[in-house]
Amino acid sequence: MKLGIGIGWRPEIADAVEALPGIDWVEAVAENLCADxxxxxxxxxxxxxxTVVPHGVSLGLGGADRPDPGRLAGLATRAALLGTPLVTEHIAFVRAGGARTGSPVLEAGHLLPVPRTWxxxxxxxxxxxxxxxxxxxxxxxxxxxxxxSWPDEELTEGQFLAELVDRTGVRLLIDVANLHTNHVNRGEDPATALDELPVEAIAYVHVAGGVEKDGVWHDTHAHPVTAPVLGILAELRSRIDPPGVLLERDDDFPPAAxxxxxLDAIRATLDAGSGSRPRPVHGGAASGPSKTTAAADAASTGEAPTHAESAGAAPAGKAPTHAASESLRDRVAVAQASLLSALxxxxxxxxxxDHRRLGIQSRALAAKRADVVAKVAPELPEILGRDYRGAFLAYARNRPMSAGYRRDALDFAEQLLxxxxxxxxxxxxxxxxxxQDRAAPRPPRRTVRLVRAARSVLVGR
Structure with missing residues (x-):
């Protein structure tokens, strides 16, 4: 399906999005939409x-546990409500711990990388x-x-994505800003990743801004798109005409102009590459069907390939598998819980x-928590004033989030009191x-709120 040029729909810029010319489609964060x-x-x-595409952020498909049926049902309901042609999520884990590790469930409040291992x-x-x-x-x-980066990884990003597509037939949402982030932070070559991944499986592309601080690139979605990110988009366009390209912006929203x-810069980048000859993909192989195409051809004839046929011969010491054993899931659970607990x-x-990088990531997670709690509970920074951020970061240092941002706001206020x-x-x-208004089983009646407000005015005089 050809999507065209789109932009991430956010409530803060809803009016601007509606007024922007040439918008073919939008993407909305699924968890921010009501199910009915x-x-x-x-x-x-x-x-x-x-077209409106729901973009999920909380499934945690890279986590050790199987996906939560309730979260899947919620995403399915929103897909039906929107009449969307597809839904999207992330290759990440967002929580860890629980029964498999005998430890409390920890929430990252962020997308964390899975190790690129078999x-x-x-x-x-x-x-x-x-x-x-x-x-x-x-x-x-x-x-x-x-x-x-996880230690002892066995696959590059492109190889990992290619294997994922071969085994599941899932489509890909390639974020070129994330390829740039991983280039700066982990030394990974975006062109190599594009050569290795199955570009024919791309459903659409994300473009977003970020900022570099002390040699580390922060994928903020709150800064303008940079030339290197557009350069990677051009690299991708030289290989394939992506069905859709979307601009993401999540904070510090600029004027509509x-x-x-x-968006014009994105269109110009795509147009400039429209006359480019497609480059070979999959490690530079100039001819022959891709692994994904070969698997699709076999499926159409009823001769489904074995894993070894569709993904290439398995490396030494790795047996092809079709389902993750419980013991394997347990090992992944322990590793992810150890990392998240450290963060x-x-x-x-x-x-x-890398201890330095873990420290940077830990501080970034705490800062994001502070920002999101301020959005879901704006009364807290209003009440605390300039003390809010320092107080919240001190609270978050050794108190991991376990039940979402709204519960986090309540726990923070409780600790202060x-x-x-x-x-x-x-x-x-x-x-x-x-x-009291938010922690009680039911909110206070209007008369109680009015009396409290009057008392506050009188005391403040």
Whole structure:
């Protein structure tokens, strides 16, 4: 399906998105949509014939556990509500721990990289097949950006993605900004990744901005798209005409004119490459069918290839597998829980990781938590003022998130109140009422809220 040029729909820029010229489709974060009704802006876009694709962020298909049926059902419901041609998610894990490790479940609040190993690939592939069976439309998966690398990886990113496509038939959402991030942070060549991955499986492409600090690239989605990212888009365009390209922006939204300018730069990059001769893919093989094409041809004749035939001979010491054993899942669970605990709970770093990079990632996760909690509970920075950020980062240092951002906001407020903070009595009273309103089984009646507001005014005089 040809999607065209699109932009990430966010409530903060809904009006601007509707007014932008030449928008063929939009992408919306699935978890930010209600399961039974759509925002008015998305309804109007759909009435104009604009395709809306739900983009999931919480399945954690790269995690050790099988996908949660409730989360899958929620994504399927949103796909049906939107009438979308496909849904997308990430090749990542977002939580770890639980029964497999005998430890509490920890939430990253972020997309973390899975190790590019055969064991992690077996787990991922089975999880993807479960998701595919549960969704009413095709699934496409996105490569993620990473600050850290797992030790003893066995595959490059391109090889890992190629194996994933061969085994599951899943489509790919290639984020060229993430390829740039991994180039800066992990020394991985974007052109090599594009040579190795099955570009014919690409459903669409993400383009986004970021910023470099102290030699580390932060994939912020809050800065303008840079020339190197557009350069990787041009590299991809020299290999294939992608069905869709989408501009992502998640924060620090610029004026509509700047968004339009970035979209124009994307169009110009694609147009400049339209006359390019497609480059060979899959390690530079100039002729012969790709592995994915060969598998599809075999399937069409009813002669499904074995894993060794469709993915190439298995490396020494690796037997082809079709389902992840429980013991294998347990090993992956322990490794992921150890890493996530080091990042969010201050436990020792697992062996083989770069301690400096782990520190950077840990601080980035805490900063993101502070930013998101401020968005879901804007009263907290209003009550605490300039003390909010420092207080939250101190709270988050050894208190990992376990039940989402709204619960995190409540726990943060509770810890402050237990410690007798904030020092200002009026602010502490406001924080107490805020916590009581949200932590109680049911919210207080309107009369109670009015009385509290009146008391606050009187005390403040």
């Amino acid at each position: 009704h759509l925002p008015a802006s998305l309804v109007r876009l759909r009435e104009r014939g604009v 064991a992690a690939l077996d787990v991922l592939c089975e999880n993807v097949r479960i998701a595919q069976d549960s969704l009413p439309v095709p699934l496409a998966l996105e490569n993620i950006a990473a600050l850290i 700047e968004l339009a300018g970035e 969010v709970a201050g436990t020792p770093a697992p062996e083989g990781f 237990i410690a007798g903070r904030p020092a200002d009595a009026a602010a502490r009273r406001r924080l107490t009422h805020w916590w």
